[in-house]
Amino acid sequence: MSRRESLSLDEFALAARRQAPAGDDHRRFNNLEAHRGLDSPLHGPRDPRQEARKALRRMKRERVKGETCFVNVNLDRPTKRRLKLASFNAETSMQAIMEQAILKYLDDLGL
Template structure:
């Protein structure tokens, strides 16, 4: 069985919408399109109903939808300050973690000492590193360090 040739024209593609740079134009277009839809729906359900009034072009857009330039600027400044504070707190946390980070000491042990350490770790259910830290700490305290 041979497959048929499939082309782009076989698929339904919606037309592209034009982009506008001004948000007030988008809002005005959205209002007009919603009115057209409501007129069409109204025409289907109520054929004798009067047509709704068109939105005046001189009417400014609602302030709830499009905040003023000052409000946008204030909001962007407050968000930028909040991001800066978060960044500073994260940096400080990383620095504090680095200060408290582990500092390793390599220490060769003979076979018997290593086996005794392993057995003590196993019997007491404590990690070998914790035993060594406690032993070193005790030694330093006993000798005045």
């Protein structure tokens, strides 16, 4: 197809929209939509290994929630080289040096 040719909407097949049932069936429909994927005769049993992985991931997320935050800092090349050399000489990580520098700066400001 060349650039000048274009497709019209009539050339695409569209699926019909799903209609929500009325009355009491509407509540049942909403209940099924809210619990989609849970153990049910419609969807079958869930994989226990996958459930365990999700639970572990949730537990780890809760444990580290609020503990650490990350900050990105743009450094020019000479400053980055100096920081890398300082971390090598002090046998610490660049992150530890940055944390100490930020804490010292904030303490000096009295914040």
